[in-house]
Amino acid sequence: MSTLADRAEAADGYRAGRTLPLGVELVRQLKRRRTLVMGGILFALPFVLLVAFQVGGEPGGGNDRINLMDTATVSGANFAAVNLFAAAGFLLVVPVALFCGDTVASEASWSSLRYLLAAPVPRARLLWSKLVVGLVLSLAAIVLLPLVAYAVGTAAYGPGPLQLPTGGALPTGTAVWRLLVVTAYLFVSQLVTAALAFWLSTRTDAPLGAVGGAVGLTIIGSVLDEVTALGDWRSVLPAHWQYAWLDAVRPRPEWTDMIQGTSLSVTYALVLFALAFRGFARKDVVS
Template sequence: MNDVNGSGPLEAGVRADGSASGYLARRTLPLSVEFARQFRRRRTLVMFGLLVALPWILVAAFKLGAGSAQPGPTLRLSDLATEGGLNFAAFALSVSASFLLVVAVALFCGDTVAGEAGWSSLRYLLAAPIPRDRLLRQKLVVAMAYSAAAVICLPLTALLAGTLAFGWNDVRVPGTGETIAALEILPRFGVVVGYVLVSQFVVAALAFLLSASTDSPLGAVGGAVGLVIVSNILQAVEALGPPREFLPTFWNAAWLDALAPQPEYGGMARGVAVSVTYAAILVAVAFRRFRRKDVVS
């Protein structure tokens, strides 16, 4: 402990910007570091565990409760879940997209900055120094990557679980009960998963904005989930008329149109427009606020 002072080079490579040797702003907080920092968290692992386990739980539920449910007069997605792997994946996505995936995305994006503030590690990252814009950017990229992994993980696991449990069959669509060839629906399935991801952008962006604004991870996650709940309530009020179309969650179920015999992409296009709009502005506000913020955590 005593010879620590003897060895280090003093001001060996001071540069014009005053930085220490080897420091480059654009090399700070590499994505791999941020991935590693977030990955080992119990939260991350529990969430992925849940997303992977859910399809198997659903499979078990369908196997145990087989035959007890009477199909109603119209075929619903849930009536068709046991038709095959693709049907099952669509069902699993439909039951989880409206809430479970929202929570997962809000968690990954809402905790990312506020969590650091909560641990007090944010100030040391900023003093490292990681420029504020870069810190947010890297964190946003990683949070979105985890969110995307969550959104993709669930239908893929469901596809696997459903295929093992119910076989690789053609898709029967709800309502008319028509069947569509599995290979024909597969690319549409990719579109659906992509759309579900894009439709979560609003939640992600809001959670991220709250995360950059508050020191409380719970507040950031809860605020974003709260928005989804309020928006879901409002969109059920048809009396609100056309303004409902601009509610952030209004088009979230539009991906069901892609699984109809004649796929219809109008609703999804609008959903993408609304989602991208909100997300762009919320993320920009997040950057702007974080730049000016006094970090006191």
């Protein structure tokens, strides 16, 4: 039986910043089946596209206009760029929504959230650990795709420069640097989906509701962006800037649209993250 002195000593040694360490939370999330499945899907996508090009022949056959997809088999850099182009619209949304939307809601669905808070883990500390790990896994997922695609494309089509659809080429070193910029922009542009999923995760006990809600609202934003009748109102939609990274794979890159897309995404994300922390601090946790 603990004495009052033992309890006082334990209280004196308590440090809120040491509860739920990031390393422990990261290992927990890495061991989950959904993390392994999503990583496997992203790892397999370049091989699927490689087989598709091998079976279907050279891309762009019979087309009068050349686009980025038509240059997929020119070099490893082109193959990586095509993989990013194919996945940016929807596929990359899913792991971001999954890693950030499943994090808090899954604890509630397992009825373990209240036990974490009784450990005691401060609410802000719990959300911070969950958010950081969710964003780290999201970044890893976005980086994994072009990394594997570049390796697969280089093995299949050789290193070579990045051939541009508009004519000209970028040397290998410049191409790698531009692909790094593209990958970073894709991650920043997905912060809105991450923040939306995280906020929903603090509002519901159903992980599928948080993940599905974030994916659904992201898709709705993309659909609204196609409605030209909205005019300039489309510029306030994050989806309007999701392909601004194409300006980085030009002979002379243009940064204006990428800067606007970045500022809009970060602004929306900060607001949603703030709402998540504020709402969870006042929430009656019973799960």
